[in-house]
Amino acid sequence: MDQVAEAAGVSRATVSRVINGAPSVDAKIREIVQRAIADTGYVPNVAARSLVTRKSNSVALVISEPDRPYDTSFLNRVFTDPYFGRVTAGATGALRPHDIHLVIIPTDSTDHHHVIRYLRQGHVDGVLLISSHEADPLPRQLHELGIPAVISARPASPLAASFVDVDQRLGARLAAEHLLGRGCRRLATISGPLDIPSGSDRLDGFRSYLAGRGIPDVPAVEGDFTRHGGEECARRLLTAHPDIDGLFVASDLMAEGALRAVQDLGRRVPDDLAVVGFDDSSAALDCRPLLTTIRQPVEEMAAEMAEVLMAHIAAPGRLPRSVTFQPTLVVRESA
Amino acid sequence: MDQVAEAAGVSRATVSRVINGAPSVDAKIREIVQRAIADTGYVPNVAARSLVTRKSNSVALVISEPDRPYDTSFLNRVFTDPYFGRVTAGATGALRPHDIHLVIIPTDSTDHHHVIRYLRQGHVDGVLLISSHEADPLPRQLHELGIPAVISARPASPLAASFVDVDQRLGARLAAEHLLGRGCRRLATISGPLDIPSGSDRLDGFRSYLAGRGIPDVPAVEGDFTRHGGEECARRLLTAHPDIDGLFVASDLMAEGALRAVQDLGRRVPDDLAVVGFDDSSAALDCRPLLTTIRQPVEEMAAEMAEVLMAHIAAPGRLPRSVTFQPTLVVRESA
DNA sequence: TTTCTGCCTGAGAGCGCTTTCTCGGCGGGC
DNA sequence: GCCCGCCGAGAAAGCGCTCTCAGGCAGAAA
Numbered sequence: 001m002d003q004v005a006e007a008a009g010v011s012r013a014t015v016s017r018v019i020n021g022a023p024s025v026d027a028k029i030r031e032i033v034q035r036a037i038a039d040t041g042y043v044p045n046v047a048a049r050s051l052v053t054r055k056s057n058s059v060a061l062v063i064s065e066p067d068r069p070y071d072t073s074f075l076n077r078v079f080t081d082p083y084f085g086r087v088t089a090g091a092t093g094a095l096r097p098h099d100i101h102l103v104i105i106p107t108d109s110t111d112h113h114h115v116i117r118y119l120r121q122g123h124v125d126g127v128l129l130i131s132s133h134e135a136d137p138l139p140r141q142l143h144e145l146g147i148p149a150v151i152s153a154r155p156a157s158p159l160a161a162s163f164v165d166v167d168q169r170l171g172a173r174l175a176a177e178h179l180l181g182r183g184c185r186r187l188a189t190i191s192g193p194l195d196i197p198s199g200s201d202r203l204d205g206f207r208s209y210l211a212g213r214g215i216p217d218v219p220a221v222e223g224d225f226t227r228h229g230g231e232e233c234a235r236r237l238l239t240a241h242p243d244i245d246g247l248f249v250a251s252d253l254m255a256e257g258a259l260r261a262v263q264d265l266g267r268r269v270p271d272d273l274a275v276v277g278f279d280d281s282s283a284a285l286d287c288r289p290l291l292t293t294i295r296q297p298v299e300e301m302a303a304e305m306a307e308v309l310m311a312h313i314a315a316p317g318r319l320p321r322s323v324t325f326q327p328t329l330v331v332r333e334s335a
Numbered sequence: 336m337d338q339v340a341e342a343a344g345v346s347r348a349t350v351s352r353v354i355n356g357a358p359s360v361d362a363k364i365r366e367i368v369q370r371a372i373a374d375t376g377y378v379p380n381v382a383a384r385s386l387v388t389r390k391s392n393s394v395a396l397v398i399s400e401p402d403r404p405y406d407t408s409f410l411n412r413v414f415t416d417p418y419f420g421r422v423t424a425g426a427t428g429a430l431r432p433h434d435i436h437l438v439i440i441p442t443d444s445t446d447h448h449h450v451i452r453y454l455r456q457g458h459v460d461g462v463l464l465i466s467s468h469e470a471d472p473l474p475r476q477l478h479e480l481g482i483p484a485v486i487s488a489r490p491a492s493p494l495a496a497s498f499v500d501v502d503q504r505l506g507a508r509l510a511a512e513h514l515l516g517r518g519c520r521r522l523a524t525i526s527g528p529l530d531i532p533s534g535s536d537r538l539d540g541f542r543s544y545l546a547g548r549g550i551p552d553v554p555a556v557e558g559d560f561t562r563h564g565g566e567e568c569a570r571r572l573l574t575a576h577p578d579i580d581g582l583f584v585a586s587d588l589m590a591e592g593a594l595r596a597v598q599d600l601g602r603r604v605p606d607d608l609a610v611v612g613f614d615d616s617s618a619a620l621d622c623r624p625l626l627t628t629i630r631q632p633v634e635e636m637a638a639e640m641a642e643v644l645m646a647h648i649a650a651p652g653r654l655p656r657s658v659t660f661q662p663t664l665v666v667r668e669s670a
Numbered sequence: 671t672t673t674c675t676g677c678c679t680g681a682g683a684g685c686g687c688t689t690t691c692t693c694g695g696c697g698g699g700c
Numbered sequence: 701g702c703c704c705g706c707c708g709a710g711a712a713a714g715c716g717c718t719c720t721c722a723g724g725c726a727g728a729a730a
Contacts, residue, residue: 011710046456048686050382052715075424085414093410101438120378346680383716387685
């Protein structure tokens with residue numbers, strides 16, 4: 001920087017002003033400095049800059065799965081799951097115009113203190129927290145440490161923190177309405193894990209809407225949001241209730257597995273049994289028949305998380321803010 | 336840090352030594368300092384540390400796809416592709432024990448200068464470069480800038496840079512051998528894009544091995560490594576050559592699509608037509624029948640890239656090093 | 671006891687940048 | 701024509717840490 005200053009015949013302070021676009025620099029001088037920067041091939045040192053600005057221009061995407069052991073297969077599942085992929089894509093896209101980069105940090109509960117330490121050290125300016133598990137202490141911890149954060153779902157216990165979510169119950173209701181509209185009457189569902197809100201909310205939403213329409217006691221089995229799990233659940237469900245004609249599966253990945261099991265068991269989809277998924281991930285298009293599903297705009301939601309986070313970083317005192325997206329029904333072939 | 340020093344009754348230098356695990360500190364003093372650190376809740380400032388050590392303790396995973404426009408669908412494809420997911424998982428797992436974090440940076444050619452600037456600013460200590468495209472200038476640029484980097488494949492033009500690759504031709508040969516061994520004689524292949532080495536090498540390897548076994552002129556169509564592309568290619572291939580009985584598809588994702596097309600066209604797999612994929616990604620298990628494929632140990636390869644990179648960072652002068660992994664045949668149901 | 675050898679610790683000089691404070695110079699108003 | 705005010709640039713003080721260098725103290729050797 002000194003070299004640039006000397007080459008341009010100005011002080012270091014002026015070079016700094018030019019680099020940071022301060023308006024109070026004479027146009028001629030600005031140009032001279034810029035030429036000097038180009039000539040010398042000068043590149044600012046970010047560490048020195050962060051030291052004084054206390055900004056790192058990067059944020060962490062923390063994927064917290066408290067009860068999964070941190071091992072190769074955990075990493076593999078996380079990075080191969082289309083849901084996390086969509087989140088990453090949405091966040092990256094929203095952050096890039098602001099020249100902010102993403103550090104991706106998967107973590108389990110034994111690992112939380114590492115993550116906390118990392119975040120407190122100032123590596124990042126804020127956190128996008130993907131935490132679905134009800135009992136996950138991370139959201140509260142971050143909040144108490146005053147680390148700017150936006151959570152990917154409504155926190156289980158009330159917390160004055162910003163979050164972005166989709167209206168889970170509405171999504172389940174849309175699925176129920178659609179199945180009912182097709183004439184299905186013997187409905188069932190494969191839910192997500194019930195200890196995570198998106199799992200239990202979709203189940204509740206589905207059941208309580210149907211109860212209101214005079215259909216109580218809808219059979220349900222608890223799945224795990226994996227393809228394989230969906231296959232297994234469908235098999236169990238059809239064995240216990242061979243006559244069901246409409247199935248709501250709480251994720252597309254599970255629906256893909258379920259579809260396979262259903263067809264293996266000799267049912268035609270949608271004629272014998274109509275199936276509705278949830279997410280509208282790429283998995284919905286990998287199914288045969290193509291999956292009718294409840295669309296969750298994951299990329300947009302992640303982008304919104306990023307926007308809210310940047311606002312928090314820019315104005316640390318600002319009040320928490322929550323945004324709820326509306327799910328929509330996407331009709332394809334399976335229902 | 337001054338507070339800690341005062342609380343412990345030592346100098347800042349000693350606190351620094353304790354934090355960095357210098358061996359030359361008296362055990363009693365070390366303990367006092369550690370207690371003081373705990374009491375004051377002191378957390379080191381990484382920016383200040385990097386400023387002097389010139390280390391950031393993070394590395395970039397740059398995913399370079401020169402001819403894809405940088406847009407939402409590009410991001411989506413990258414982050415949803417199981418191959419990149421496996422790379423990320425492998426690298427993350429290898430880096431974590433060393434407390435090094437990953438910054439993921441997808442980029443197209445219009446964006447290269449941003450990435451270069453980012454890397455030069457010292458945000459990261461090194462680069463894991465996923466670059467398959469033959470004409471990609473990024474590997475050479477990084478090399479010329481002296482930024483420590485490890486490339487995910489043998490560079491198209493000779494470059495004194497470290498890389499990790501799988502023996503592509505051997506993989507193709509294993510597929511050919513297996514198909515031949517099953518009794519297939521009318522073989523064909525769906526290749527990857529021919530302007531990327533992994534695409535052309537697999538095709539060459541397949542054809543030249545078969546040519547050596549007296550089977551010249553094996554039909555091939557050029558795919559694009561997507562599920563949909565595979566479906567389309569298979570359809571074209573079977574239309575032009577209805578009698579083929581063995582098919583090598585250069586990626587599992589494409590094979591999944593191809594399998595679907597083949598079955599739609601009324602062929603039984605593997606009885607009428609045997610299919611071998613490449614990768615052994617999760618897609619291989621999503622197929623029906625389960626996909627016989629050539630396993631590429633992507634996670635291990637990414638981990639190796641990380642190890643080599645860390646070695647380069649630790650000893651900047653060290654000579655480039657290349658590691659080639661052996662692919663293996665995984666027999667399932669499709670061939 | 672004295673001197674020498676080592677091992678620890680403390681003092682202090684940066685690392686490269688931002689930012690406040692200050693001052694010089696120029697233009698406009700009276 | 702003089703003074704005031706404002707704009708633009710420079711000087712210098714850190715930001716929080718590491719690390720070299722030198723000094724002090726203890727133990728061993730003479």
